[in-house]
Amino acid sequence: MLRPVIAFILLTGASFSAACGQEPPSDTASAQLAAGAAPEAVRAAPESQAQIQLSFAPVVREAAPAVVNVYSRRVIAQRSPFAGDPFFERFFGGPQPRQREVNSLGSGVIVDASGVIVTNNHVVAGARDLRVVLSDRREFAAELLLADERTDLAVLKIDADEPLPVMAFDDSGTAEVGDLVLAIGNPFGVGQTVTSGIVSALARTDVGITDYAFFIQTDAAVNPGNSGGALVNMRGELIGVNTAIFSRSGGSQGIGFAIPAEMVRTVVAAAEDGGRIVRPWLGARLQAVTSDLAQSFGLDRPRGAVVAELWPDAAAERAGLRRGDVVLAVDGVQVNDENGARFRFATRSIGQDARVTVLRDGDELTLTVPAEAAPGDPEGRRLQVEGRNPLQGAELVQLSPAFNEENGLDPFARGVLVFSVTPRTNAGFVGFQPGDRVLSLMGESVEDLSDASDILRRHDGAVRWPVEIERRGDRIRREVRL
Known part of the structure; x- marks a missing residue:
């Protein structure tokens, strides 16, 4: 009996020949959600049939116009079936390389009214032609401002003759497991689609999709074509960019992953600031705390990450971090391994400070670590x-x-x-x-x-x-x- 194949599948859609979109939203949208101005959400379970029948429509009307379809066209080399065949090569001079044009589909989110759009890098990688279709079916050629393979994010720019609808970032950082979320994108090219679910988990670091693995997991249905689309909270704000699914069959099985808005905002800011990402580097090698280590440090359970090595005179050492310290949190967010700490530090801009909470000799300390670039030449001598x-x-x-x-x-x-x-x-x-x-x-x-x-x-x-x-x-x- 064959074992089922389980894989992390990036959500780029298959080839399509025409752009798919939605009719423009009604001008009579109820409740306009003021981005960033909403009071802290009060979480409560439904207590009546009337509450169960409440609709997400106001949130969708606010958020959906900022989600677009991204079409990329690239040329790939196709191996000849006669390659390596002595008979063919003898009489026909060897197989001639053939090229094939591939069209792929993804989604994107407008994050600036001037036409700045964020999507996944794997949606646009290798493309020689990029086009964006808005929710009202208008179509634009797109320019690639920045493509960052390490975060799997890319930033595009289109030139529209008027300000475009924008999706605000969730700046609160208060998403919790169990929060309701919506996934908006264009799965399988059928047109803009909204699915609902909850935040299933936070800070997933063992996914292995990007170098900065720190994902939001959701059970909102996402499928090929959803890549680069929005994961939205109940205030209509962007909390993540949908990137991949964990699947046996290639379709949605309720385990989707989104890159958190904190990292998305950092990459967009770099694109708008000249298109080069300079990543802060902590300068410390960390290892997860095991049960034995937790007992030796006097912790009630395994948590945090131990400083195993420090780069001489790097930011961490100059800030006072020592070998054997247990890093518990960065900027107030708990971390349990090196990936989590790297992600939190990487969302800071060069010149800013990060607050690192450590356990040392049984006492908790908060150190201020400057966000600095890694020492040395990125191109290499x-x-x-x-x-x-x-x-x-x-x-x-x-x-x-x-x-x-x-x-x-x-x-x-x-x-x-x-x-x-x-x-x-x-x-x-x-x-x-x-x-x-x-x-x-x-x-x-x-x-x-x-x-x-x-x-x-x-x-x-x-x-x-x-x-x-x-x-x-x-x-x-x-x-x-x-």
Whole structure:
């Protein structure tokens, strides 16, 4: 018996040939919800049949006009079925590469009346043509302002001749498990659709969809085409951007995930401020608190994250964080692992401060940690190796927290990495691969590019080269003869 396949499925829709939309909403919308001005919500279960029959229509009328359809067109290479066939290649000169045009569908949310729209990065990735269809069926060409693969968010801009309806962000940060929510998008291209549900869970960090995993989970039905659409609270505010579902079949099974509005706002602000994201870096490596650790720290249960390592002179160390501290909360929000702390810190802007609550020797302290960029060059200092040595033809790069963060590496990794290898060079023949970390040459430790350059210069032309590298976690030692 085959086991059912369970997967996290990004919600980009299949190919469609025409834009789908809704008729414009009625001008006689009841109750206009003042964004940001509403009093704190009072949560209560229905107490009568009349309350059970209350409608979400006023919320939908307020929020739905700000949700759009996003159509992307891209060209992909299609592998020939005759590739590698000796007979075909002999008589027809080899298979010719073929290209195929693919149209995909997603959703988006207008967050600025000038035409700024947020959606998922996977909706627009690789697109050469982007079009946006409003809820009143008007259609516009869209410009990509920013695409951020690490958060799976993208920001588009359209030029309309009048201010557009906007969905306000939920700035309160008070969403709770059990709160009613609406999901608005265009599933399967059938047209704008609203589904209802509740917040099923908060701070989901084990989803593995983006580098900053910290999702709102909901049971509101979302399906392919909902990607980039809105998850809305009962005040008509954006609390998240729908991104993926956990599914056995590819359809909705009541487990959907949305990127919280705090991160969405940060990416939109970066797009409007020039299109470059500079991510704050805490400078501390954290590990989850186990039952044994909780007992040793005097905690009533496993909670928080232990500081296992600090980068010298980074923001955390200068703010007074120490190894062995238990980070309990960032900006008043409880965290239980490194992903949660990274997400909370990443929603701050460079120059702002974050309040980090820690447990130290049985006492709770609140430290003020500045939001600063990771140290180092995000592009990485490079060295193109020449001469007569085993690394001739390789491009080396200096590891740093900034470069590592930008390329999805361990932020605390140090040393020198093989960035690329030119074919038909010594490095290629010897077997160096991109991603190899050079630990030593000629028995001398390689800590940075200066070490590597000095060793290669002093021993240029040597016949025997003892080399030590790290490849995918394994240390490899060998002697190379030229």
